[in-house]
Amino acid sequence: MxxxxxxxxxxxxxxxxxxxxxxxxxxxxxxxxxxxxxxxxxxxxxxxxxxxxxxxxxxxxxxxxxxxxxxxxxxxxxxxxxxxxxxxxxxxxxxxxxxxxxxxxxxxxxxxxxxxxxxxxxxxxxxxxxxxxxxxxxxxxxxxxxxxxxxxxxxxxxxxxxxxxxxxxxxxxxxxxxxxxxxxxxxxxxxxxxxxxxxxxxxxxxxxxxxxxxxxxxxxxxxxxxxxSNTGDLSALLPVRRQDEIGELSASFNQMIGRLREQERLRQEFISNASHELKTPTMAIGGVVEALQAGASEDPALRTKFLNSLERLVDRQASLIQDLLDISRLDSGSEKKWHDHIDVARLVQEAVEQIRVQADKKQLNISTQILLDMKESPGRAVVGNSSQLQRAVVNILTNSIKYTPEGGSITVSARLSAGNRVEIRIQDTGSGIEPQDLPHIFERFYRADKARTRETGGTGLGLAIVRDIVVMHNGHVEVESTVGQGSVFVIHLPLRDV
Ligand SMILES: Nc1ncnc2c1ncn2[C@@H]1O[C@H](COP(=O)(O)OP(=O)(O)O)[C@@H](O)[C@H]1O
Ligand SMILES: [Mg+2]
Incomplete structure (x- = not known):
């Protein structure tokens, strides 16, 4: 040199x-x-x-x-x-x-x-x-x-x-x-x-x-x-001894480590929850299969009963796996690249059609009110992934059906709201949500009434997926609920210049 x-x-x-x-x-x-x-x-x-x-x-x-x-x-x-x-x-x-x-x-x-x-x-x-x-x-x-x-x-x-x-x-x-x-x-x-x-x-x-x-x-x-970066070990923090910019930098660095720790904790929690959720129906399936092998298949009535419950368990397993896949796809950010101009009116209609059979089964009355005239907002549209947004609406509707007793009613509406947003509102006359559960229902795997929801086949992922999708579209979702009277979920989506 x-x-x-x-x-x-x-x-x-x-x-x-x-x-x-x-x-x-x-x-x-x-x-x-x-x-x-x-x-x-x-x-x-x-x-x-x-x-x-x-x-x-x-x-x-x-x-x-x-x-x-x-x-x-x-x-x-x-x-x-x-x-x-x-x-x-x-x-x-x-x-x-x-x-x-x-x-x-x-x-x-x-x-x-x-x-x-x-x-x-x-x-x-x-x-x-x-x-x-x-x-x-x-x-x-x-x-x-x-x-x-x-x-x-x-x-x-x-x-x-x-x-x-x-x-x-x-x-x-x-x-x-x-x-x-x-x-x-x-x-x-x-x-x-x-x-x-x-x-x-x-x-x-x-x-x-x-x-x-x-x-x-x-x-x-x-x-x-x-x-x-070499070991992935997040246990150490930097000492912050100074008041100047370098001290500030160390503090931000520590904040970043704190955030990484939190993410790591959530990831571990997610994996352990997911494994637990997958294990329960798998063991139940094992039990049913054992019973059938042990002779339950001889009796036609019993066999039908067991096969039906087997079908339910496998369905539940499949939908759980689907939810997990969705969550991981949303987490990875690969869904962000979509930029369809979304026809919200049609999307809501299709979502309602998708769940109508289930609603009819429970004799629930569904009414739709589309007050959405996009001509009022020329040159602007909701932009994003249409099928994901439809999935979010369907998830909320599925809950409404699930948690509303027979004969109840569900109202779905869509309209332009102040601040250049589109508002999708789903209201039911169901069981309502306890105030102490309300802040948590959008968390992954959170179920308000464990015993009852397990029996209704919930995984606690539905609303978490809703929130992820809506946030990905720069929107937010709100809920109001009164126990015994019903709940209303509102999705707010921003309009973008197109
Ligand atoms: N429309 C509703 N009426 C009453 N409770 C609801 C409603 N929607 C959601 N919940 C409560 O929020 C919890 C979380 O919902 P979700 O994430 O969809 O999970 P789940 O798989 O249990 O449906 C549910 O377990 C339920 O207790
Ligand atoms: Mg659900």
């Missing part, structure tokens, strides 16, 4: 490292920007100070020599030269004095300072002198060659005109090399760089500490997730 691959891997396999690098980059850029700004400001400030003090020097010298400049005699020149030498030596600056046309009258040759102009040279071509000759104070900065090759230095020059009776009689130019300022700036730059390095170092230390704090819970979480 190359060096860069290694760096890349180190960076992108750890969130904390990515954060660290981001911090470092941001902090370094910010500090660099501040340092640059500070250096520029310091330089500007120092240059202004220097320029001002050079200007003061030039003006002072001007006051000293203005008369001699006008005189233009050898004696006067000597006095000018003396004044220039004195001030230049005292201040450590280079001073040049030129006459009204820019010819050099006097100059200092102080302290090996460059450059050393020779007397008589015309300096009027130099920018600051040229400008000062017009009567204004001027300055400029430029590199001047040193004595040795490569020893160029930056110089700051300030040139002041000397005026007498409204005329410029000469120019005094004071100059210093900028070596001192530049050295100070370099020193400042080094200090800034040191600060940046130190800050980077502290950032790394803090980030490493933070990284450990972040990484630990995240690692714990992924370890637990891996353990669960």
């Amino acid at each position: 190359s060096f860069f691959d290694r760096i890349y891997k180190w960076l992108f396999t750890s969130l904390a490292n990515q954060l660290l690098i981001t911090y470092l980059v941001v902090i370094t850029i910010a500090l660099l920007a501040v340092s640059m700004w500070a250096l520029v400001a310091i330089r500007h400030e120092s240059m202004t100070d220097l320029r001002n003090s050079l200007e003061v020097e030039a003006i002072n010298l001007g006051l000293e020599i203005d008369n001699d400049l006008v005189l233009d005699s050898p004696k006067a020149l000597a006095r000018i030269q003396a004044a220039v030498e004195r001030r230049a030596t005292r201040l450590g600056v280079a001073i040049a004095v030129v006459d009204r046309v820019g010819r050099l009258l006097a100059d200092s040759s102080p302290l090996n300072m460059d450059p050393v102009p020779r007397e008589g040279t015309n300096l009027s071509r130099e920018k600051e002198i040229n400008e000062a000759l017009t009567g204004i104070i001027s300055n400029s900065t430029r590199a001047e060659p040193g004595l040795l090759p490569g020893s160029d230095r930056n110089w700051l020059y300030v040139a002041c005109p000397v005026r007498s009776m409204g005329e410029t009689t000469g120019v005094i130019r004071v100059g210093v090399p900028l070596t001192e300022i530049e050295r100070r700036l370099r020193k400042d730059l080094i200090v800034f760089l040191e600060i940046i390095l130190a800050t980077g170092f502290v950032t790394i230390l803090i980030s490493l500490g933070m990284a450990r704090r972040f990484n630990k819970p995240v690692r714990e979480m992924s370890a637990l997730a891996r353990q669960i």
